[in-house]
Amino acid sequence: MTEDSRNFIRALETGNHELLQKVPRADVHNHAGLGGDFKSWTAKQGLDIEDCSHHFPDFTDFQAFVDKIYTYPWDRPTPQQNIDRIQSLYDATYELAVSDGVTYIEPGIDALVLDFFEGDIEKMTAALQKQKDRFAHQLEIRPDVGMIRVFPMEDIERRIYPCIDSGFFDALDIFADERHGPPEEFKQIYRYAKRAGMKLKAHAGELLDADFVRRSVEVLELDEVQHGIAAATSPEVMRFLSDNTIRLNICPSSNIQLCQVGSFKTHPLRILMDNGVKCCINTDDAIVFGQKSSDEFFNIYGTGLYTTEELDQLRLNGFPAS
Numbered sequence: 001m002t003e004d005s006r007n008f009i010r011a012l013e014t015g016n017h018e019l020l021q022k023v024p025r026a027d028v029h030n031h032a033g034l035g036g037d038f039k040s041w042t043a044k045q046g047l048d049i050e051d052c053s054h055h056f057p058d059f060t061d062f063q064a065f066v067d068k069i070y071t072y073p074w075d076r077p078t079p080q081q082n083i084d085r086i087q088s089l090y091d092a093t094y095e096l097a098v099s100d101g102v103t104y105i106e107p108g109i110d111a112l113v114l115d116f117f118e119g120d121i122e123k124m125t126a127a128l129q130k131q132k133d134r135f136a137h138q139l140e141i142r143p144d145v146g147m148i149r150v151f152p153m154e155d156i157e158r159r160i161y162p163c164i165d166s167g168f169f170d171a172l173d174i175f176a177d178e179r180h181g182p183p184e185e186f187k188q189i190y191r192y193a194k195r196a197g198m199k200l201k202a203h204a205g206e207l208l209d210a211d212f213v214r215r216s217v218e219v220l221e222l223d224e225v226q227h228g229i230a231a232a233t234s235p236e237v238m239r240f241l242s243d244n245t246i247r248l249n250i251c252p253s254s255n256i257q258l259c260q261v262g263s264f265k266t267h268p269l270r271i272l273m274d275n276g277v278k279c280c281i282n283t284d285d286a287i288v289f290g291q292k293s294s295d296e297f298f299n300i301y302g303t304g305l306y307t308t309e310e311l312d313q314l315r316l317n318g319f320p321a322s
Contacts, residue, residue, distance in 0.1 A: 004023050004024060005312050005316075007019055007020075007022065007023050008020060008023040008308070008311075008312050008315060009308040009309070009312060011023065012297065012298065012301045012308050012311060013308060015298070017294060017298070020101070020294050020297065020298070021099075021100055021101035021294050022101055023101060023315070024101070024102075024103040024104070024319075025100075025101060025102050025103065025104075025293050025294070025297075025315055025318065026102065026103070026104040026105070026106075026280065026315075026318030026319050027097060027102050027104070027105045027106070027282050027283055027293050027318070028104075028105070028106040028224075028249050028280060028282055028318050029106075029108075029226050029227075029249035029250075029251055029282035029283070029284055030093065030097075030105055030106065030107050030108065030282060030283055030284065030286075031107070031108045031110075031146075031175075031284065031285055032089070032090045032093045032107030032108055032109050032143070033069075033070065033086055033089045033090065033093075033109075033110065034066065034069065034089065034093075034284075034285035034286070034287045034288055035089075035092070035093030035096060035097070035107060035283065035285065035286050035287065036089060036091075036092025036093045036095065036096050036286060036287045037092065037095075037096045037286065037287065037292075038051055038287045038288075038290065039051070040092070040095075040096075041088070041089070041092040041287060044088070044092075045088060047072060047073070049068060049069065049072055051290075054257065055256075055257050055258075055259055056257060056258050056259065057259050059177050059207065059258065062258060062288070063176075063177075065288060066285075066288065069089070069287065069288075070082075070085060070086070070089075071085070079115075079116050079117070079118060082116040083116045083117065083127070086113055086116065087127065087131065089287070090107070090109075090128075090131055091131065092287065093105075093107060093286075093287075094107075094131070094134075094135045094139055094141070096286060096292060097139055097293070098135065098138045098139055100292040100293050100294050101293075101294065102139065102293050103138075103139060103140060104139075104140045104142070104318070104319055104320075105139060105140070105141055105142070106142050106143065106144055106170070106171060107141060107143050107144065108143075108144045108145075108146045108173055108175070109128065109143050109144065109145055109146065109169070110145075110146050110147075110148065111145050111146065111147055111156070111159035111160045111163050112148065112151075112159060114159045114162065114163065115159070119158075119162075121162040121163065121165075121166050122166075125166050125168040128143065128168065129168070142170040142171070142320075143168065143169050143170060143171075144169060144170065144171040144172065144173045144201065145160065145163040145164070145169040145171075145172060145173070146172075146173040146174065146175050147159075147160055147172075147173070147174045147175070147186070147189070148175065148176045149174050149175065149176050149177070149178065149180055149181025149186070149203075150176050150177060150180045150181055153185060156189075157189070160172075160189055161189075161192070164189075164192060164193050164196050164198065165196070167196075169198065170198065170199060171198055171199035171200065171201055172189070172190065172193040172198050172199070172200055172201065173201040173202060173203070173226060174186055174202045174203060175202075175203040175226065176203075177207065178203055178204060178206060178207050178208050178212065179207055179208065183202065183204075183215060183216045183219040183220050184219055186202075186220060187219055187220065190220040190221060191221075194221060199223050199224070200220060200221060200222045200223050200224075201222060201223065201224045201225070201226055201249070202216050202220055202222055202225065202226065203225075203226040203227055204216035204217075204225050204226070204227065204228060205225060205227050205228040205229055205230035205231055205248075206226075206227035206228075206229065206230070206255070206258070206260060207260065208230060209230050209233065209234075210230045210231045210232075210233050210234035210237040211234070211237070212230070213225060213228050213230055213231045213237055213241075214231075214234075214237045214240055214241075217240075217241070217244070217246055222246065223246070223247075224246065224247045224248070224249055225241075225246060225247070225248050225249065226249050227248070227249070227250065227251065227254075227255070228241070228246075228248035228249075228250075229248070229250065229255055229260065229261065229267075229268050229269075229272070231248070231268075231272065231277065232268030232271040232272050232275075233268075235275065238271075238272065238275040238276070238277050239275070239276075241277045241278075242275065242276035242277050242278070245278060246277075246278070247278045247279065247280060247317065248272060248277060248278070248279045248280075249279075249280055249282050249318075250269055250272075250279050250280065250281055250282065251281075251282050251283060251284035251296075252264055252267050252269065252281065252296055252299060252300060253283070253284070253289040253290075253291040253295075253296060253299065254283075254284035254285060254289055255267065257288075257289050264299050264300055264302065264303050265303040265305065267300075267303075269300070270305050270306070273306075273310065278317055279314060279317065280314055280315075280317040280318035280322075281293070281296050281297060281300065281314050281315070281318070282296070282318070283296060297311055297314075297315070300314075
């Protein structure tokens, strides 16, 4: 057992948050525009947005809160206001990761951001690279580029192909309400990204069922699934994921606060692990759900359903070498 593993286990057993924050961790399901600390970000920006990090019975309620974070107090933000806001949120994401001891992150960056830079992909990636460089001595940043599945396909294609061709992004993702935008509509884009050498992810099984998880993996040839928790209802789908070594990038607090799971104790993570599905633990949208990476591990440990060794394996699963 490595020293990091020993410290991780000791931290959980003794409730030592400071020690756990010294143990390297990965966060591979993290939307960069929503990955920071709400209080510190609003204070730094001088904003009086009410903290609404609570349960969201309807996905549209969640989206309304997210839209407010992105745009308040403007009715129609200018391109420069959009750039300033999104970069402040990306900074907040990286700052929280560093302060919490995360050493590897795959931040999801929305291809929509290209519009803020008037379609200039070189200008956009230069700005994003500058941000990466400022944190490079503390945090390995391997960005995803994501598509909002509810947008018209012509708008998605106009943005996503320049992002893929730029070579800046390491992975492709698709997100937002999965009840819209079936995977078949994105097959061509995913094939293009695969030829470009990108890792392939997609949000699936957060709101829809186990069959949708398998269908997304098969149609898009996914390497990883963002969430994928609905797979726990199907032994056949779990066997498929296990046999094909498809990792699920789980976000427990997100699943609970979006009312897809009742509690940490009833979270399907235990079922998935017992059926051989590779999983790792992530934050999704820390600025909304109010939980850091270290908090997620303590929350899970507090259920009494997992050994410290199992949780350490979940920690290790998040790194590329795993």
